[in-house]
Amino acid sequence: MGNHELFMQQALEQARKGLSEGGIPIGSVLVLDGEVVGRGHNQRVQRGSAIRHAEMDCLEEAGRLSAVDYKRSIIYSTLSPCDMCSGAILLYGIPHVVVGENQTFQGPEDYVRSRGVQVEILNNEECIRLMTEFIREKPQLWHEDIGE
Amino acid sequence: MGNHELFMQQALEQARKGLSEGGIPIGSVLVLDGEVVGRGHNQRVQRGSAIRHAEMDCLEEAGRLSAVDYKRSIIYSTLSPCDMCSGAILLYGIPHVVVGENQTFQGPEDYVRSRGVQVEILNNEECIRLMTEFIREKPQLWHEDIGE
Numbered sequence: 001m002g003n004h005e006l007f008m009q010q011a012l013e014q015a016r017k018g019l020s021e022g023g024i025p026i027g028s029v030l031v032l033d034g035e036v037v038g039r040g041h042n043q044r045v046q047r048g049s050a051i052r053h054a055e056m057d058c059l060e061e062a063g064r065l066s067a068v069d070y071k072r073s074i075i076y077s078t079l080s081p082c083d084m085c086s087g088a089i090l091l092y093g094i095p096h097v098v099v100g101e102n103q104t105f106q107g108p109e110d111y112v113r114s115r116g117v118q119v120e121i122l123n124n125e126e127c128i129r130l131m132t133e134f135i136r137e138k139p140q141l142w143h144e145d146i147g148e
Numbered sequence: 149m150g151n152h153e154l155f156m157q158q159a160l161e162q163a164r165k166g167l168s169e170g171g172i173p174i175g176s177v178l179v180l181d182g183e184v185v186g187r188g189h190n191q192r193v194q195r196g197s198a199i200r201h202a203e204m205d206c207l208e209e210a211g212r213l214s215a216v217d218y219k220r221s222i223i224y225s226t227l228s229p230c231d232m233c234s235g236a237i238l239l240y241g242i243p244h245v246v247v248g249e250n251q252t253f254q255g256p257e258d259y260v261r262s263r264g265v266q267v268e269i270l271n272n273e274e275c276i277r278l279m280t281e282f283i284r285e286k287p288q289l290w291h292e293d294i295g296e
Contacts, residue, residue, distance in 0.1 A: 051208045084239040
């Protein structure tokens with residue numbers, strides 16, 4: 001298993017944790033110099049949050065980092081980052097995003113790439129399965145999360 | 149004073165509140181059917197937050213709204229929304245952004261407009277003064293907030 005898959009497993013752990021809390025199963029980790037410095041999962045249900053998508057929760061948990069740190073980090077997300085999370089990645093100049101899957105939802109990947117960010121899609125089967133089942137079971141909650 | 153200036157005064161109140169707490173003086177309000185449903189200000193210092201820019205704090209305080217509500221709301225910010233905050237506006241389909249000023253910082257206004265959002269710039273002198281003084285006094289904190 002390569003590094004990307006190993007870190008994606010940690011993002012998946014976060015997604016499963018969210019699901020077990022009754023939440024939306026999306027997880028994320030931020031990696032700096034090969035070490036996880038932030039972990040998070042979607043907190044819409046758990047905290048009644050409109051802004052704590054997985055990537056946002058992960059960045060918040062990582063705390064206040066310096067620009068030089070963000071600029072050599074990699075963010076992993078089990079799902080293609082939405083407009084908000086993509087915007088946070090652009091704000092902080094995170095140069096590399098590894099995405100579990102973009103089959104059940106696709107954020108503005110081309111725009112993010114056009115701003116110089118490397119976006120890699122793993123199409124991890126477990127990521128796809130988690131979201132497919134969740135969207136089937138709780139479509140309303142899912143639509144709320146993506147503003148639909 | 150028109151409606152936009154009146155709501156901008158409430159965003160400015162939030163910005164001043166942030167400044168009095170030792171924080172970054174940027175404020176925001178979310179307005180639905182002529183009523184303020186969310187207020188917020190930048191929380192980098194106060195909460196050690198990497199994600200609670202004024203607009204994000206405002207959206208979080210407004211709570212979980214339905215898509216139809218977001219789609220008829222107006223968001224006010226004392227400063228031109230950065231990539232992250234612009235992304236949140238796009239995620240939720242907020243159709244109208246009123247910006248206090250874009251002289252001290254300018255977010256991706258053209259991109260936001262290209263996605264169908266109306267972006268109005270008031271160039272309010274008090275907004276410009278607050279940020280100009282703040283950036284002069286605490287340039288490092290300001291640069292951290294915009295990922296520089």
